[in-house]
Amino acid sequence: MGHVIVVGAGQAGSSCVAKLRNGGFDGDVTLIGAEPVPPYQRPPLSKAYLMGDMSLERLFLRPEAFYADNGIALRMQSEVESLDTATRTLSVSGETLSYDELVLTTGSTPNRLPDAIGGNLEGVFVVRDLADVDAMAPRFTKGAKVLIVGGGYIGLEAASVAAKLGLEVVLVEMADRILQRVAAPETSDFFRGLHRGHGVDIREGVGLDRLTGTGAVTGARLTDGTEIAADFVIVGVGIRPGTALAEAAGIDVENGIKVDAQGRTSAPHVWAAGDCTSFPYRGGRIRLESVPNAIDQAEVVAQNIMGAGKDYVAKPWFWSDQYDVKLQIAGLNTGYDRVVTRRVDADSVGFWYYRGDELVAVDAMNDPRGYMVGKRLIEGGKSPDPAVIADPATDLKALLKG
Structure with a gap:
């Protein structure tokens, strides 16, 4: 063959x-x-x-x-x-x-920082493969100062590990909010609060002007003029x-x-x-x-x-683990114009994205049932009334039977 x-x-x-x-x-x-x-x-x-x-x-x-x-x-x-x-x-x-x-x-x-602003200094890392992580792992010692550039999922996951291991973490995101490219403000707010609750210094709406140091990175100057010290840097910019x-x-x-x-x-x-x-x-x-x-x-x-002649039909879903929170995402939120909040309990919440009357995506934090039902609804082309989703008394599984 x-x-x-x-x-x-x-x-x-x-x-x-x-x-x-x-x-x-x-x-x-x-x-x-x-x-x-x-x-x-x-x-x-x-x-x-x-x-x-x-x-x-x-x-x-x-x-x-x-x-x-x-x-x-x-x-x-x-x-x-x-x-x-x-x-x-x-x-x-x-x-x-x-x-x-x-x-x-x-x-x-992974995108890297330009050499002109210090991207080639020793101690600047990306997170993509085994060699990257093996190289940075010895630096994850209690009390070390780490600067994380980029407030997407990679940056936030690295921040959660660093904070749990007792490092001093500063995360900078040049957009107005973390996760701005991929999630609604509600999801950004949830994770901002989660990280700040674990001592992470999140700075939004400010970019990196340049990294500082001779040979090895020692700190950074931000676009607002602030200077911060850093023992190493993790870059998560797409x-x-x-x-x-x-x-x-x-x-x-x-x-x-x-x-x-x-x-x-x-x-x-x-x-x-x-x-x-x-x-x-x-x-x-x-x-x-x-x-x-x-x-x-x-x-x-x-x-x-092997000759199947089969079309690939994507069923988009994603996940992220940060601290004790598991985020599960179903669908794509492109073009959404409304977000419905479904509060399960103090530690569990879901944000359901609608484009007009169509359910297009779900962000579920510690809510596996909401994720599972939302995923099946989206794949089945079903869009429940947003008021029904927002009502915590609604039996989500019953929505799959309609």
């Missing part, structure tokens, strides 16, 4: 090769990764792993032996230098490999899709590697899945940065390589 090569040994890549084998593909399968370890979970890196609550082996998506046992050639610490779609070949660490079908699961890359290999090969890119509903790129016999892709969704195109999307889309691509 030929040779399938998957480039990118993250969640999507691992899911794709596993699905190929589980689906009965009996050709050659090769998974190529840049890191020296087998595919692993990324979300726990900034939480349980950084806290020391999860070992390296527990991070692995599958035991290393899984790949050999299933006839998957796992090439770790390998660099893909170029792709030639005409000859169906890859240059990998100086060697030429031929493929019959190629899957790009090249993920995403990510960009890993499109370099595809672009160099002439494959169409549009906010990610552009794929059709079945995961095909503009080049014959080349597919893509995960964070690196943009795909059709409800009349437009989106790119999702989430583990569920990486798994589901990669599995659909694997099935389509």
Whole structure:
């Protein structure tokens, strides 16, 4: 059945090769990764792993032996230098490999601070891979001063770990509020209060002018003129899709590697899945940065390589763990014009997003039932009356029966 090569040994890549084998593909399968370890979970890196609550082996998506046992050639610490779609070949660490079908699961890359403002100083970190977290972990000592640049989920998760370990934490967000790009003011307010309650100094509406220090970072000057001391800095200012290999090969890119509903790129016999892709969704195109999307889309691509002819229908959901709060998000809140609050108890609340009369998303804090029901309602195209949602006496599960 030929040779399938998957480039990118993250969640999507691992899911794709596993699905190929589980689906009965009996050709050659090769998974190529840049890191020296087998595919692993990324979300726990900034939480349980950084806290020391999860070992390296527990991070692995599958035991290393899984790949050999299933006839998957796992090439770790390998660099893909170029792709030639005409000859169906890859240059990998100086060697030429031929493929019959190629899957790009090249993920995403964190944005870094410019060198001109101190981004290249020692002690400045991003949170993306194992090496990043291993490098910063020794600095998480009680009383150390950490500056976190960016008030998105990555920054807030890092702040929660640092605060729990007794560090002095300052978080700066240049937008008017934390989570402004991804959540309603109500969710921002909830997490602002949570973090301040744990001693995090959150400063909104102020940016970073530059980091200070000679060789190593020692502090920062903010755009309001404030100067703060810092033993190290964590940068969480978004990510960009890993499109370099595809672009160099002439494959169409549009906010990610552009794929059709079945995961095909503009080049014959080349597919893509995960964070690196943009795909059709409800009349437009989106790119999702989430583990569920990486798994589901990669599995659909694997099935389509085997001839399934199946469209990928995204069911967006996300999560974040901060302190003792589990945030679960269902749907996409794009274009919302109303937020309905459903208070469960003192520690649990949900924010339900409506666009007109349509329920489009739910942010559920320590409210797994609200999340589960909201997700199923959104997937089923059902939109309960907002007044019904706001009423704490409403039996949410009963709404699924209508």
